[in-house]
Amino acid sequence: MKKYISILFSVLVLGLTGCKDYLDINYDPNSPAEENLTSEMILPAAEMNIAATYAYTLHILGAYNAQYYAQQFGTPNYVKYSQFEVSAENGSGAYRQLFQRALSNLNTVIKKADADNETAVKLQATVLRAFAFQLLVDAFGELPYSEAFDPENLAPKYDNGQDIYEGLIKELDAAIAGLKAGDMVVTSFIFPDKSVDEWVSFAYAEKLKLLSRLSSVKDVSAEIQAIINEDKLPANDIEIAGCWSDANGQANPFYSEERATWGRVTHNVIANLALVGTLQTDAYTDPRLAAWILPNGDGKFQGSISGTNLSTVEDKYASTAAWCELKLNYNTPVIFISRAEIDFFLAEFYARKSDATNAAYAYADAIAASFASAGVSGAAAHVAQFPYDQSKWQEVIGLEKWKALAGINGFEGYTEARRLDQPAFGTVKASDMYAGSGALDLTKYEPGKLYTPFQVFNQVGDNKLLERFAYPEISTSRNSNAPAFPGYLEPIFWGK
Amino acid sequence: MNLQFFGGRLGLDATYYHRITKDQIFTLPVDPSTGYNTMVTNFGKVRNTGFELVLNTTPVKTKNFQWNLDFNVARNWNTVLELPDGLDGGKSIIEGFSTSADAVYAYAEVGKPMGEFYTNLPQYTEDGKIIVGADGQPIIGADIEDTGKNMQCKWTGGISTSLSAYGVTLSATLDARLGGYMFSRTKNLMEFTGNGVVTTYNGRNPFVVPNSVVEVGADAEGNPIYEENTTPIFLVDGSYQNYFDGTGAGQGGEFFLINRSFAKLRNISLTWDLPKKWMQAMRFEGIAITAYVNNVATFTAKDNYYIDPENTSYAGDGDLAAQFGELYSNPTSRQYGLNVNIKF
Incomplete structure (x- = not known):
């Protein structure tokens, strides 16, 4: 009897103690525990998150709005972008990718680097953080920065773009000044050879990029002169190259989406008349x-117009073969700063x-x-x-x-x-070259000029660029401190 | 309260309730600048007050014939009292749907019923004219605004009846729900593809948005000056689709909210209980043969010729989010059937 009681007792004890860890539902057993995470695991992931957002999501949005790209004949995907419209939904993807993945991961790296006193790793994460935040300011103008990344505060206030820029410069300065000789960086896609000097050069390049934009609204010549005096700017393009392979999930992110056989079947993107007409003149x-675009079916370079996919055109241009796709390969480098x-x-x-x-x-x-x-x-x-x-x-x-x-x-x-x-905008508009049906007359294009798209977003209008993306709906719908949208023609602070 | 009269031929069952639900577990979508996309949290406090009435009657009852007629009606008042901690502004998103041009969201807002719909809306002048851009398309505001529409229904009710005579029973059920709105992706898509009935407006010939004005400049005080809009919307150049899909036919995202009221003849059935004396010969206790039709007819609000409002196929998480609306759901079907019940 005693034996049974002790067995029963030990089963009870085992059962009770065993349950403690087992039933802790606040930790996901399929994810690495926080104490097992290393910066070497997280930082390259953050780099790739930024690469995908910068070289694909934002690149597409920007390239249509800068009139580098136009929409392929008869295909639908990016017609709105080519009409200079980027809605609250269109910008949400980039906002989420950068905040929830890249910046969130970089914050973890910075926290760990601070705790372990790894000054070179902190510099790496700070440079990438500045790069990503700058993209967000350039897209949206204002956004949470000083109150971001606090799970207790679900309504972080929006900071103005100039304050964010100046905050990022301070962060970079502190990370450069805090760098201790002999500290090691972790491996990454941008600099696989783990060179601290290369990361320092990236830090200066990023600082120059921030200051140069600031120079449009305030005198920062002393700060830029100081960078020149340091003489540590990179000699080459800062890019992710050499790691790409021709397989799903391992290729250049833009190539994966636009061109790869495992990506979209439709090829959406063709060269814009502004790009081709400016780079190729009679003289x-x-x-x-x-080097950038492929010739069309006739072996020529021919750009198309913004604001339409020409689905009702009625001449030789009513064909996908009339237009020039991009020269884009699985191993095309993703350039961060050239x-x-x-x-x-x-x-x-x-x-x-x-x-x-x-x-x-x-x-x-x-x-x-x-x-x-x-x-x-x-x-x-x-x-x-x-x-x-x-x-x-x-x-x-x-x-x-x-x-x-x-x-x-x-x-x-x-x-x-x-x-x-x-x-600048010229005097010719797309509607002067195309009536909405019939033939196209592309010879009217003025080289070196932008032009109003065939149909243009009605909150932008004629002879203007879209000055900013709408605040991302993924933030405004959830954050009660998101401000009212100032309008699509309100410039980012550096454009005022 | 339960009352019975006339030997059970008239019964009344009345219920009143006042319930406060606290700290329901809820997956709250949050601004990704917090570092997270969603947060599992306790959802504040919600009050439900209401009554339910059930009336059972048997108007006719003879040896071989019986007619039963039952009514029920219920009314619920739902109010959000408190929201999760950390949210400023007394408003919390439950669920949303956005396409490139418009977005519809349901919010929990203190003092209102759960599920207030917000969306991007068109802009009007003070004298009520819709403002369009130079392209003739209505200008839809970039910020979301309260539509005043809510996903909660007001009344529910139903009638069921049965007539039995000589072992044959004919019965039918009808129920109804009144009030409340839902998001319909089906309607949204039909305006995108152009097979929604409203897209046949003006025989698909070019038209100028009715009662519209365009801003032509500003006066000395900086107030905008408007002039009558004369720029038409065309079918061929894609602006027709922009109008119906992109601007929600000039109503913004509110165009894709439909009235979720309906009345539904849910079921009609005819049952024949075979006479007992036949049973003895076959050694069975009883045999019943039923022919039925389910989902006989659905009557929807007059602006809803898109979807059965019970189709809340929305793939959100949790009960709350599922009430948001429907996402490309298939039409419901009518079912015919025959049952044979054999008791040993």
């Missing part, structure tokens, strides 16, 4: 054009100081870097064709930057087109 063809952008920012810095000599050098360097990135020669001839001119620096730098960014990132191209107001 001169920009060699980069052939050397050409850095040189354009430097050219702008010198131009603002009226230092025409250095501005002209940086301008030529930028064009050379863009040609090198595209893998073509002829940069010097191009600069001779489009020389630097201090008297209209914003126009020449803005237009050349718009061209260069066509091959780098559509969203950055759209952002700089909004900030520098280049290319």
Whole structure:
């Protein structure tokens, strides 16, 4: 009897103690426990989240709004974007990807790095965090920053864009200043060779990108001069390259969605008339054009118009073969910041100081870097064709930057087109070239100009760019402190 | 309260209730800037007050004939009293649906019934004219606004009756629900594809949005000046689809909210209990043969020719979210059947 009692007792004890861990439903046994997580596991994932958002989601939105892309004949997907409309729903995907995945993961890395005193890892995460937050400001203008990432506060206030930019610069400064010699970075897709110096150069490039935009609204020349004096800006494009392979989930994210056999069947994206008509004129063809787009069925470069998929056109253009798709491969690099952008920012810095000599050098360097990135020669001839001119620096730098960014990132191209107001709108509209049926007359296009799309979003109107995306509905519908939307024509702070 | 009269031929059952539900577990969608997309939390406090009345009658009863007639009616008042902690502004999203052009959300809002619909709405001048852009399309506001429509119904009720004579019983059930709105993705899609009846407006010929004005500038004080709009909407260039789908025929997301009232003749059946004396020969206790029709007819509100409002196929999580509306649900079907019941 005693034996049975003790067995019963031990079963009870075992049962009770065993249940304690077993029934703790607050931890998901299928996810790694927090104490087992390493920065090496999380940081590359955050990099890929940003790459997918920047090089696909935002890139598409930006490239249609910057008139790099138009909608393929008869296909529906992005017609609205080509009409300069980005609704509260359209921007929600990028907002969620960046906040819930990339930034959330980076915050975990920063917390761990602070706890373990890993200053190089903290720098890595801070650079990526600044890059991602800057994208959000450039898209939406205002958003939660100072009160973000607090699960106790479900209604974080929106900070204005300039405050966020200045906060990010402070974060970068602190991370650079806090870097201890000998600290190691963790491996990542951008810099697989684990070089601390390369991460420092990325930090300076990101800081230059933030300051250059700020320079539109305040004098930051001393801060930019200090970066130049440090002489640590990257010599090459900062990009994810070399890790892509031709398989689902492992290829360039834009290629995966637009071109891969496992992605969409419809090829939506074709080159815009503004891009082709500006880069290819009777007198001169920009060699980069052939590096970025594929010739049409006739072996020619031909751009289409924004604001329609031409489904009712009635001439030789009523065919997908009339148009040019993009030169896009599974291993096309995802560029975060290119050397050409850095040189354009430097050219702008010198131009603002009226230092025409250095501005002209940086301008030529930028064009050379863009040609090198595209893998073509002829940069010097191009600069001779489009020389630097201090008297209209914003126009020449803005237009050349718009061209260069066509091959780098559509969203950055759209952002700089909004900030520098280049290319400007010409006098010809898409409706002057196409009546809605019948034939197209594309010869009327004015090279180097944007044009009002055939149908344009009625809250944008004629001869204007969409200045911002609607606040993402995924935030406004859930956050009672989200402010009223200021309107699609209200510029981001750097465009005022 | 339960009352019976005339030997059970008239019965009345009345119930009044006042119930406060606290801390229901709920998956709350949150702003991703918190670092999370949803949060499992306790959902504040909700009050339900109402009554239910059931009246059972047997108007005719003879040796071989009986007629039963039963009525029931119920009314519920639902009020949100408190919301989860951490939400400012006394409003919490329950569920939503957004397409590229419009979005509809149901909120829990303190002092209102659960499920107040908010959406993007068109803009009007002070004298009630709809404002359109230069393209002739109504301008839909970028911020969501209260429609004043709610997903809670007001009244429910039903009638059931049966007539029996000589072992044959004919019975029928009808029930109804009045009040409340729901989101209909089916209607939304029909305006997108152009097979909704409203898209045949003006025979699909070009038309100018009725009673519309366009902003042409501003006066000295900066107030907008409006002029009558003369820009038509065309079928061929896609602006026709933009109008019906993108601007919700000039009503914004409210266009896709439909009245969820209905009356439904749910069932008619005819049963024949075979005479007892036949049973003895076959050694059975009883045999009943029933022919029935289920879902005989549904009468919907006059603006709802889209969907059976009981089709709340919305794939949200939890009971609350499921009341939001329907997402591409199939039409309900009418069923005919024959039953044979054999008792040993």
